Amino acid sequence: MKNMTTKQISQYLEKVDIHAFRRELITWFESEMRDLPWRQDQDPYKVWVSEIMLQQTKVDTVIPYFNRFMEQFPTVHDLAEAEEQQVLKAWEGLGYYSRARNLQNAVQEVVATYGGKVPDNEEQLSSLKGIGPYTKGAILSIAYNQPEPAVDGNVMRVLSRIYFIEEDIAKPKARKTFEAILRELIDPDNPSYFNQGLMELGALVCTPKSPSCLLCPVQAHCEGFKLGRQTELPIKITKKKKNVKRYWALVIENTKGDVLIEKRPDSGLLANLWQFPMMDLSDVDPEFAKQWIQQAYGLSVTVGHKLTDINHVFSHLTWDLEVIRCKTDDSLSLDPDDVCFVSKTHIDDYPFPVSHQKIRQILLNEQS
DNA sequence: TACGCGTGGTC
DNA sequence: TGACCAAGCGT
Numbered sequence: 001m002k003n004m005t006t007k008q009i010s011q012y013l014e015k016v017d018i019h020a021f022r023r024e025l026i027t028w029f030e031s032e033m034r035d036l037p038w039r040q041d042q043d044p045y046k047v048w049v050s051e052i053m054l055q056q057t058k059v060d061t062v063i064p065y066f067n068r069f070m071e072q073f074p075t076v077h078d079l080a081e082a083e084e085q086q087v088l089k090a091w092e093g094l095g096y097y098s099r100a101r102n103l104q105n106a107v108q109e110v111v112a113t114y115g116g117k118v119p120d121n122e123e124q125l126s127s128l129k130g131i132g133p134y135t136k137g138a139i140l141s142i143a144y145n146q147p148e149p150a151v152d153g154n155v156m157r158v159l160s161r162i163y164f165i166e167e168d169i170a171k172p173k174a175r176k177t178f179e180a181i182l183r184e185l186i187d188p189d190n191p192s193y194f195n196q197g198l199m200e201l202g203a204l205v206c207t208p209k210s211p212s213c214l215l216c217p218v219q220a221h222c223e224g225f226k227l228g229r230q231t232e233l234p235i236k237i238t239k240k241k242k243n244v245k246r247y248w249a250l251v252i253e254n255t256k257g258d259v260l261i262e263k264r265p266d267s268g269l270l271a272n273l274w275q276f277p278m279m280d281l282s283d284v285d286p287e288f289a290k291q292w293i294q295q296a297y298g299l300s301v302t303v304g305h306k307l308t309d310i311n312h313v314f315s316h317l318t319w320d321l322e323v324i325r326c327k328t329d330d331s332l333s334l335d336p337d338d339v340c341f342v343s344k345t346h347i348d349d350y351p352f353p354v355s356h357q358k359i360r361q362i363l364l365n366e367q368s
Numbered sequence: 369t370a371c372g373c374g375t376g377g378t379c
Numbered sequence: 380t381g382a383c384c385a386a387g388c389g390t
Contacts, residue, residue, distance in 0.1 A: 050386085051386065051387095052387095053386090054385085054386035054387095054388060055385090055386065055387045055388075056373095056374085056375090056384095056385055056386080056388095057374090057376090057386075057387090058375095058376075058377075058384095058385055058386090059385090059386080060376095060377090061376070061377090062373075063387090064385090088390065093374090093375075093376095094374080094375075095373085095374030095375040095376090096373060096374055096375085096387090096388090097373085097374075098373070098388085098389080099387090099388085102388080102389085129388090129389085130387090130388065130389085131388085132387060132388045132389085133387085134386075134387060134388085135386090135387075135388085138386075150386085152385095152386045152387075153384090153385065153386070154385090154386065155386090171369085171370095172369065172370085173369090196386095199386060202386085203385090203386080208383090208384065208385085209378090209379085209383095211382090233376090238383085240370095240371085264375075268372080268373085269372080269373065269374090269375090271373095272372080283374095312374095313374090313375090313381090314372095314373075314374060314375085315372080315373060315374060315375080316372060316373065316374095317369080333383085353374080353375095354374075354375065354376095370390100371390090372388105372389090372390090373387105373388090373389095375385100375389105376384100376385100377383105377385095378382105378383085378384080378385085379380100379381105379382095379383090
């Protein structure tokens, strides 16, 4: 209920030799840092794109996406001018797709308002879609070498162990505590390597389970290790079990062998991605599927057999899909920007969520 | 503040 | 195998 006081911050800070900590962390980072594509230079655009992709996403997953993205959109101008569908296609499979749409929106803002130069100050960066406190600090410190904190999950884990901080890091206000500490602890001579070093340490050594304390360059400064209680930290209270939603996913094939796909709504889950029609089984009894399809798409169909079951787990819910094959002799009279029949040779041009990629793959396998 | 928002790897 | 986890942000 009350904020961390200056005095409490001071009590944490007294626990470590700040100058030794900085030196040992940065020396370790210089010798151990991974050779990653976004570390080739300090291009603020590359730093920005990499930080967005890395949100809640592992380095190994990001690398191929980052490389393809930079080939396709080498500068802010290329990304600003691209079709949104093209950007989503480049993001396909990476998840959290609003990151891609917000990134493009922000890049367009940078081109329109700042002449294509990525801002180097808090106010302007913060106003851009998709740039929150962490990403702002990461860009300022890594691209512009400014002494700004960049508090992510790694940093909270590492510092909670170093200082034995028992705050619940799941709570938004915990970030403030770590930022306050970092404003004192960050190395003003090399904020870039300091911040990256802290994150790299969290990724390689000070890992969530079984951290490699014996290899840790700052073990001597770690309260958690001294107490033998490093694995108790950080404290992170989660809960909330997932809902399960059941659907029929419809593979509706016309006489040409093309299949019906539709664009999802422009907000919410998987916004603006494409999918096979989804019939919500909590709304529609399978017995009335034919009528529902007629109503929704204006198509008269024969309902065929089940192709497969797909169980897809999201961060916050689960989909149970029954994939049902249908046939129709009708053609479509709806807006082709939202729903269309597509040939199996062109279906791959559309961005699909992973759950529906599985259906797409089944159809493509049938082809060959 | 709490929750919605993806995916793949790990144990 | 299901729960947990990973370089967060928008609302």
